[in-house]
Amino acid sequence: MTRRNMLKATAAGLALPALGRSAFAADPVKIGFIYLGPPGDWGWTWAHDKGRKAMADALNGQVVANYVENVKEDASAIPILKDLAQQGNKLIFTTSYGYMDQTIEVAKQFPDVKFEHCTGYKHADNVGTYNSRFHQGRSVEGTIAGHMSKTGTIGYLGSYKVPEVVLGVNAFTLAAQAVNPKITTKLVMIDSWFDPAKEAAAVQTLANLGCDVVAQHTDSPAGLQVCEQRKVWCFGQGADMTRFAPKTQLTAIEDIWGPYYISRAKALLDGSWKPDDVWWGMKEGTVVISPYNKVMPADVAAAADKIIAGWKDGSYDVFTGPIADQSGAEKVAKGQRMEDKDLAVIDWYVKGVQS
Template identity: 85%
Template sequence: MTNITRRNLMKSAAAAGLALPALGRGAFAADPLKIGYIYLGPVGDFGWTWAHNKGRLAMVDALKGQVVADYVENVKEDASAIPILKDLAQSGHQLIFTTSYGYMDQTIEVAKQFPNVKFEHCTGYKHADNVGTYNSRFHQGRSVEGTIAGMMSKSGVIGYLGSYKVPEVVLGVNAFTLSAQAVNPKITTKLVMIDSWFDPAKEAAAVETLANLGCDVVAQHTDSPAGLQVCEKRKVWCFGQGADMAKFAPKTQLSAIEDIWGPYYISRAKAVLDGSWKPDDAWWGFKEGTVVMGPYNKALPAEVAAAADKIIAGWKDGSYDVFTGEIKDQTGAVKVPKGEHMTDDKLATIDWYVQGVQS
């Protein structure tokens, strides 16, 4: 259960390559299942990677003695991820989680070369016989944030700090905006993208820009708490991302989307252990417990907290869906007719912003 450096990983893979032919598969029957993770950022980012690592630790704790789980952090979303994945596979890791959207093609490529290794890719949509995907319905949490933002904003201008224009982020922007507009139809969302998941300096600068544009509530879809620290200084309401970040903005964080990956990681490790693993396309949310809202700020009025709780309950029992038409895009074209719901396949590939998003 260690952080593997690239050098040590290569040594381990080389050693495994020498040992396996001599010992045979039967020699490892009693060995714990080796699981590998690659992380986009550092485990101490207090957001996305921190949450995945927390899930990994929960899995190890729940399956003591049955699994060992290693990770490599700060893996770029480019071709350099391929040799790292190969090294994990060659060093005996039988289940490998690739925890960011940008690893999709690399995961598929390496999986073809190691058909006996099982891979799971987070937030992607490409599959193979030994590649499954998993995601969390973060947009459900964004609709809670948007409801709160719509009720708390005095300017009618709210902000969103985004990373890349990928479906996960687009869904978040749209859910945030639509739910805020349900409270105040005149709400507009200023969107700033920084083309990075984790860059504290860029995140801070982008939130400064949003504050200067008059945004009095800001949500983020990046991984560090740097933006929240700006909000605390500028007295702008904000939301944590991936984890409760209240310690970085104790006065201004209204709540946070907490990513709870432990239950999923435990279930998939068990599936490998009992031989029932199959490539899945899991998309869990409030109902399954992978999306959880962090504690509400004490400054949140009771009626706002009650409205937020109603949204959460609606997602859980199926009575609420923020992506119910009529929904128009930025140009005013109707994308979802009145009364219709967006299907999961359309949500998973969405590439357009709703009316009211200013990018």
């Protein structure tokens, strides 16, 4: 080989990495999550973690999905978010309402990192929000409760008085009252999203108050286990909890986050990500109703199916007036539908809710 040919070969070899860079896989992009509870709660956090795994599987080799569990909704979340950002996570999902201010604060310090906050309403250039129309599922549960209740007294186990929970209580009650106008809803709040002991005690209270159907907006199956013991009809939250109440769970609202997480990760990868305010529901597949318990009469299942179909095709909306608050004052006129901007900040209960 001549010196001239050796130089040509060397030059060609040096050029190959630059010319063939696209042929080599880039390092996976890191995406982080913070969870309120453990993935094993079989409810809210379990559903988010299922979505995280779906994203990682769908984009295998392109993303690495990290998470931190049991993150409190207080200032202690800030250093955890900072740590995720400093570790190189380019997109961070904060999966509970109480992380709203912490997300905004950390996002200011890391303008090159994208953040998405679940169920919140505050935005920034690098902070978007996402939510699911859980109240659509509550109206299905309420319809079933209206048919199944013998006492006319139904119960609701809630966490905090935030719009997400208030919407659920109201949707559950309004749908039940559409079947039986005399129905009332006993409401017990425990000021926690995940506290199995408190959840179980609260459901005992609801059963003692004569509630023969109970819905919940807390994260563990502890309340359903009490319903199974007390022979009270109930509904799973965030996931199908049949295993914990095989005889008394009538159905459950399943939170399906995978399609959303996949879409946002893809947007990050292709450079199209921008802060958004997303509120999906049954039509988009983020709210899904679990299979009905076989003990449910066919006419009740048909009534529930009609509500689901109505949400999907737009012919039904549980927040259609007339609607009055607890005092009896009209809040929504006959024939009018509440707008999203009002639903997103609702802080009042409908007539028939006893809190």
